[in-house]
Amino acid sequence: MSCSSVLQKGSTSMVEISIENLTKHYGTLVALDNVSLKITSGEVFGLLGPNGAGKSTLLKTLVGILRPTSGTIRIGAIDIVADPEKAKKMIGYLPENPSLYTGLTTQEFLQFVGKIRGVSDDLLDREISESLKSFGLEEKRNSLVGTLSKGMKQKVALIATSLHSPQVLVLDEPLTALDPKTRVSVKDWIGGQTARGVTTILSTHDLDVAQTHAGRIAIIDHGKIVAVGDIESLRHMANTASDARLEDVFLRLTEEKGEDPARR
């Protein structure tokens, strides 16, 4: 069953994201080095980079888990450091490997996430029912989350991400290690959110997904943004052929920065 139907709940008010001179240090390690980005309202923005490039740090800073060493992040007009609670209300975050509360049932877990995000009980029950039905998880409503398969857990995590109808979505590797059927569900879900006008940041190693869904893509390496633009401008920056695949563009742009990330 397609899961995009439940997500056609009407458009959401649009919010832009502004990141200025963002730096994050872990002791002596510079994880993010003066990163600046502007993501326009309703845009799906791709974030690519080798392992350890700083993608997850950037996303964790964006959603308020980490605090910037310097620089600012604004969700709409709200500074996430100055007013984190207000900013977090607007964000839905899907972690790279979501750690669900495995001792709760699917229903309990979703209720918990909805309640701490301020969703009213009536609306929450309706949202949970519709979402579970849409993802084909109705019969798992009373199963412990710990007993679900990886694909099912990812679907539950997606539902949890959007229960409070966020205006901004931050998705960290949403398709990692999923079977083809679940990947289709997740892609449908992302498409549904995009159609609602949700501003989305999509970090992924799946270059096809980035090329399909993202209007613009940023490539990050060694904590720095090495290129930003649509696929055409990235090809231009990388001096590749006009029909070059994103994979070739990505490799060219990250190779130019220096060493092979696998050797770091």
Add this chain to the structure above:
Amino acid sequence: MSVTSPLGTVGILVRYWVKGRFTKATILGLIIGEAFSVIFILFGSSTYLSFSNRVGLTTGLSEVAGSLVLALYLVGLIQSGFNGGGLPVSASDVDYVFTSPVPPREVFAAKVLLNSLTTVLFGFPPIIVLYLRFSAYYHTPMTTAILAGLVTLVFLVIGLLLAADITLSLGRGIGERKKLWRNMFIVLVLVLSLLPITLLIPGIPVEIAEVTRVLPNGLAAIVSVGLVSGTPGGLDYIVDLLLLFAWLGGFLVLGVRMARGHFYELLEVSTPGGEKFDHPNQTSRLDPRGRSIWSIVRLKEKILISRTREARALFINAMFLSGFLVIYALSGSFQSSPTSFLFILFIIGSFGSGTASRWIEKERLWILKSSPVSMRRLACLWS
């Protein structure tokens, strides 16, 4: 969107955390654990009381022993606090609570409440058994055992708050020098806690032991032992209790004040099978060239033990026990009794079982299980 009050949010967090934590299997495990701890308490207290009866020691010794045991608990929590474990969080909390609009102060309150509830719930049965045993020995009413148990539980909550406050304080500049602070603080608590036992050394002035009377462990021990032994205290107990609650209130206010801002990065997140190394970029000393599989496994164990915080935390316990034994050796009154030797042996044995339960191999056991090495030979090696 509904607007939930701070108390409502704390209630939601605690309710679902409790639901998520206590599955049928964990409850069964905890009941078995509780049963073992009750047996441990009964054995320990009976051995202690029979020894106490034989050598004719006063309740003062019980206060000292109680104060020492409680101090050991404090030392462990101080260590944990400096390592970022004062407010234990899971990866699920990071993904779903820290990214929610719940203010940090409410997360702090909910964590402290959950830890306190868990401690009270699972600490109460063995503690009550201990005091009931004492109450039966001293022929005091059972209500005194319950009151003494409650006083001890207040102390346990003070310990949890202290650990939480230490972790929060790491964000206020202590982080850079945290090892120095941690070590100084632990040594100070160790030294102060061991002072009462100097009473056993002939010729040591009583005033030295009195120093600990104002510390939470000393206060809790004096009031609890005094209640179950029927020692008349009256106003003194009330003053001691007020002081104990002043510690509780002080640590609570301090924690709430420090939890106003973002503190999530200070916390140590528990991940399944995760190691807690002090230095993330340590290089390997494991050189397998020319070595047998046995020497490689042994070397790996040695390296891991030297690097993991958990393993080194046990060293603190060993230090505490060593101090205790040195003073014990200097004192005269204990040495004639074989029962006291058994008691000490039992304490040392319990440290050994603690070490086994914290075995660092955990989830990585599959590496060895899937290797061509026989588990029987490995078991021999580890033993």
